[in-house]
Amino acid sequence: MTRRWLSTLVFLASAPVFAQNAPRDNSWTAPRLPDGHPDLQGIWTNKTITPLERPAALGNKAFFTEEEVRAFTKTALDRGNKDQRGGGVRDVLNAYNAFWWDSGTKVLPNMRTSIVVDPPDGRIPPLTPQRQAQLQEEALAVKVRCQRPGCAIANSGQLSPADKPEELDLMTRCISFGTVVPMLPSAYNNDYQIVQGPGVVAIDTEMVHEVRRIPTDGSAHLPANVREWIGDPRGHWEGDTLVVDSTNFTGKTRRGMDQNLHLIERFTRVGPDTLLYQFTVDDPTAYTKSWSGEIPMSKTDGLLYEYACHEGNIGMRDIIVAAQADEKKAAEQAAGKK
Amino acid sequence: MRHWFGTALLALGSSICCTTFAALGQVPASHPPDLTGVWQALNTANWDLQTHAAEPGPDSKVGAIGAVAPGPGVVEGGEIPYLPAAAAQRKQNYKDRWTADPEIKCYMPGVPRATYMPYPFQIIQGSDTIMISYEFADAVRLIYMNNPGPAPADSWMGWSIGRWEGNTLVVDVTSQNDQTWFDRAGDFHSDALHVVERYTPMDANILMYEATIEDPKVFSRPWKISMPLYRHIEKNAQLMEFKCIPFSEDVLYGKGGASQ
Numbered sequence: 001m002t003r004r005w006l007s008t009l010v011f012l013a014s015a016p017v018f019a020q021n022a023p024r025d026n027s028w029t030a031p032r033l034p035d036g037h038p039d040l041q042g043i044w045t046n047k048t049i050t051p052l053e054r055p056a057a058l059g060n061k062a063f064f065t066e067e068e069v070r071a072f073t074k075t076a077l078d079r080g081n082k083d084q085r086g087g088g089v090r091d092v093l094n095a096y097n098a099f100w101w102d103s104g105t106k107v108l109p110n111m112r113t114s115i116v117v118d119p120p121d122g123r124i125p126p127l128t129p130q131r132q133a134q135l136q137e138e139a140l141a142v143k144v145r146c147q148r149p150g151c152a153i154a155n156s157g158q159l160s161p162a163d164k165p166e167e168l169d170l171m172t173r174c175i176s177f178g179t180v181v182p183m184l185p186s187a188y189n190n191d192y193q194i195v196q197g198p199g200v201v202a203i204d205t206e207m208v209h210e211v212r213r214i215p216t217d218g219s220a221h222l223p224a225n226v227r228e229w230i231g232d233p234r235g236h237w238e239g240d241t242l243v244v245d246s247t248n249f250t251g252k253t254r255r256g257m258d259q260n261l262h263l264i265e266r267f268t269r270v271g272p273d274t275l276l277y278q279f280t281v282d283d284p285t286a287y288t289k290s291w292s293g294e295i296p297m298s299k300t301d302g303l304l305y306e307y308a309c310h311e312g313n314i315g316m317r318d319i320i321v322a323a324q325a326d327e328k329k330a331a332e333q334a335a336g337k338k
Numbered sequence: 339m340r341h342w343f344g345t346a347l348l349a350l351g352s353s354i355c356c357t358t359f360a361a362l363g364q365v366p367a368s369h370p371p372d373l374t375g376v377w378q379a380l381n382t383a384n385w386d387l388q389t390h391a392a393e394p395g396p397d398s399k400v401g402a403i404g405a406v407a408p409g410p411g412v413v414e415g416g417e418i419p420y421l422p423a424a425a426a427q428r429k430q431n432y433k434d435r436w437t438a439d440p441e442i443k444c445y446m447p448g449v450p451r452a453t454y455m456p457y458p459f460q461i462i463q464g465s466d467t468i469m470i471s472y473e474f475a476d477a478v479r480l481i482y483m484n485n486p487g488p489a490p491a492d493s494w495m496g497w498s499i500g501r502w503e504g505n506t507l508v509v510d511v512t513s514q515n516d517q518t519w520f521d522r523a524g525d526f527h528s529d530a531l532h533v534v535e536r537y538t539p540m541d542a543n544i545l546m547y548e549a550t551i552e553d554p555k556v557f558s559r560p561w562k563i564s565m566p567l568y569r570h571i572e573k574n575a576q577l578m579e580f581k582c583i584p585f586s587e588d589v590l591y592g593k594g595g596a597s598q
Contacts (some may be wrong), residue, residue: 001528025361026449033465036557039465041464041465041467042358162593165584165587165588165590165591165592166584166587173583173587174582175583175584176582193467193469193480195462195463195464195467195468195469195480196462196464196465197372197374197461197462197463198372198374200374200462202460202462202471204469204470204471204478204480208476209476209477209478210476210477211469211471211476213460213462213471213576213577215576219574221575222578226578228578228579229579229581230579303480303482303486303490304480305490305491305493306446306493306494306495307444308445308493308494310444310445310475310583311443311445311446311494311517316590316591317590317591320591321591
C-alpha cells in the first residue's frame with residue numbers, strides 16, 4: 001500500500017520532467033497493431049556518446065547548443081581514438097581505444113548533456129547513509145581479503161577475490177552487463193529487438209541475450225519471496241505509451257541499487273525511427289531520492305547476433321585457475337619457510 | 339526395409355491421430371494462427387530421444403530424484419541412423435555423459451533440444467519476427483519470417499527462417515555450431531546440422547511439433563522426431579528467470595574443477 005502510494009507520487013513528480021523535453025513529431029502517428037496498441041516492434045539502439053551523468057563542470061546546463069555538440073563530440077572522439085595504454089591496470093584490462101567500443105559517434109538527438117534528466121544537475125543522487133555504509137563494509141572486506149593471494153583484477157578494474165567463481169562480478173561471469181536495469185548503453189552490443197504478441201511485449205537484449213518478457217495482461221507481480229536478477233516486469237498502456245513496472249530484484253545489480261528497487265519505464269514511439277525510452281529508478285533504501293533518465297532510441301537495420309558470453313568464457317576460467325595457482329604457490333612457500 | 343516399413347506405419351499412425359485431434363479440438367480460425375503463449379513438452383526426450391528404460395542417475399546420494407526417467411522415445415522409426423564412426427562417438431558421449439553434456443554447463447541447448455528440455459518456453463508472435471524465449475539458460479531465437487539472407491556466423495541457437503504452410507509454422511534452422519547435444523544420452527551432430535521444424539496447432543492448447551534432422555557428416559539419412567507441445571493454461575503461467583550460470587560454475591571453474 002505504502003509502496004503503491006509512493007510510486008504514484010513518483011509518476012506525478014516525473015511526468016512534467018519528461019513532457020517538456022521529449023522530441024516529438026506531432027504530425028506523425030504511431031503504426032498500430034490489430035489490438036489497437038502502438039506497434040513498438042523493430043530493432044532499436046541506444047548507443048551514444050552522451051554520458052549517463054552530466055559532467056560536473058556543466059552544472060545545471062541540461063542542453064547543448066549546436067556548437068557545443070560539435071566541440072563535445074570532437075573531444076569525445078579524439079579521446080576515444082587515442083592509444084589507451086596508461087600503465088597499471090589499464091595496460092592489462094580494457095586498454096581499448098574507440099575501435100573496440102560501439103558507442104557510436106553522436107550525442108543523443110535530444111541534445112541533452114546527460115542521460116539523467118532528474119535531478120536537475122543530471123547526476124545520480126547520493127546513496128543513503130545506510131547503503132553507503134553497507135557498500136563500504138563490503139569493499140573493506142574485499143580489501144582485507146585481498147591482502148592474501150587469490151585475487152585478480154575484475155572487469156570493474158578493482159582487485160577482487162577470484163579463487164571462487166561466485167566472488168567475481170556479474171560481467172566477468174557473463175550473468176549480466178547491467179544493460180537492462182534500466183536499459184542503458186554499454187561498451188558494445190547496444191541493440192534491442194522488440195517483438196509484440198497479444199498480451200505480451202518481449203525485448204531481446206543483444207548484450208548476453210537477456211530477454212525481458214513483459215506481460216500486458218494486467219497480471220500481478222510475482223510474490224515478494226521470488227527475486228530475479230533483471231526483476232519481474234509488468235506492463236500496461238497509458239495512451240500510446242507502454243509503461244513497465246519492475247520489482248522483485250535481487251539487489252545484486254549495479255550502481256548500488258538494492259532489493260527494494262522499483263523501476264518504472266516508459267516506451268513511446270515518437271517518430272518513424274525513434275522510440276523514446278524514459279525510466280525512473282525508485283529505490284528509497286538505496287538512494288536519497290529517485291532519479292530519472294531518457295534516451296531516444298533509434299531504429300537500426302542491423303540484425304541482432306547471438307552473444308554467447310558464458311559459452312565462450314575462457315577469461316573466467318583463466319582468472320580462477322590463476323588465482324588458485326597463486327594461492328597454492330603461497331601455501332607452498334609458507335610451508336617451505338616452516 | 340524394416341525401418342522403412344516402421345516409419346511408414348508411424349507416419350500413417352500419426353496422421354490419423356492428428357486428423358482426429360483436429361476434428362475433435364478447436365483449431366484456431368485465424369490465419370496464420372497465433373502461437374503466442376507459454377508451451378512445454380511433456381516427455382523424457384531430454385534424457386534420451388530413443389526408447390529407453392529407467393536407470394540410475396549420476397548421484398545415488400539424492401536417491402530417486404537423480405534417476406533417469408524412462409521413455410518410449412520420440413524418434414520416428416525408433417532409431418537414429420548414425421554413420422559407423424558417429425555411432426562410436428555417440429557411445430563415447432554416453433559414457434562421458436555426466437561430465438560432457440553441455441546442459442551441465444548451462445550452455446544454450448540448440449535446436450531442437452531447447453524445445454523438449456524440462457522447462458517451459460514462450461512464443462511471442464510478432465508481425466515479421468517470431469521470438470522464442472526459453473527458460474533454460476535464457477536461450478532465445480528470433481525466427482525471421484522475411485528471409486534476411488544467410489547467417490553471419492555459426493551460433494548456439496542457429497539461424498531460423500520461418501514461413502507458413504497453411505496453419506503450420508515451418509522453420510528452417512541452419513548455422514548451428516557443433517557444440518550442442520540432442521539429449522543427456524550423448525546424441526549429437528556436427529556443424530552441418532540442418533533442422534526443419536514444423537509447429538502445427540491441433541487445437542487451441544496443443545501444438546504438434548516435428549523436427550526433421552539432416553547431417554550428412556553424422557547420419558546416413560534424414561530422420562525425424564515428433565511430439566505434442568502443451569500450452570500452460572494455469573492462471574499464473576509465465577516463464578521465470580532461470581539464469582543457470584551460477585549453478586554451473588562449480589563444475590566449470592570450482593575448486594579443482596577449473597584445473598581439470
